[in-house]
Amino acid sequence: MALTNEIIQQKLIEKFGEQLANFEEPYGMLTFEAPKEINLKVLQFLFDEDTLQFKFMTDLCAVHxxxxxxxxxxxxxxxxxxxxxxxxxxxxxxxxxNT
Structure with a gap:
């Protein structure tokens, strides 16, 4: 089965519920927000989950x-x-x- 944005969003919501917000798909790329208290847990889940396998970080940046x-x-x-x-x-x- 091909991995779709819908499957990714469903897996994230199953794991983190309403802690994640503002799901959207600009230019077809799933985008969402996570609270800073769980950002490492979200990263670890995306890496470890067999269905998701996000093993490569393309970019990490900060925006003001x-x-x-x-x-x-x-x-x-x-x-x-x-x-x-x-x-x-x-x-x-x-x-x-509060950084």
Whole structure:
């Protein structure tokens, strides 16, 4: 079975429930947000889960949103499943004063 964005989203929701938010698919790439308290758990799950196998981090970057009060900084992870050739992105926001 081919790995689809719907399957990925379903697996993430089964594991983390409503902790994850803002699922969307700009240009076909599944994108979502995770709270900073669980970002490493999300990364580990995406890596370890047999169905998902996101073993390659394509990019890790930070973005500054000065007008987004309380969520001024974001860490953005771009991950790649090399077996199914699927890419996803997830963002973790934080307050600039609580980094």
């Amino acid at each position: 949103y000065p007008d987004n009060v309380g969520r001024e900084l974001a860490v953005v992870y771009h991950l790649h499943n090399l077996i199914d050739n699927v890419r996803i992105r997830f963002k973790v926001f934080t307050n600039i004063n």
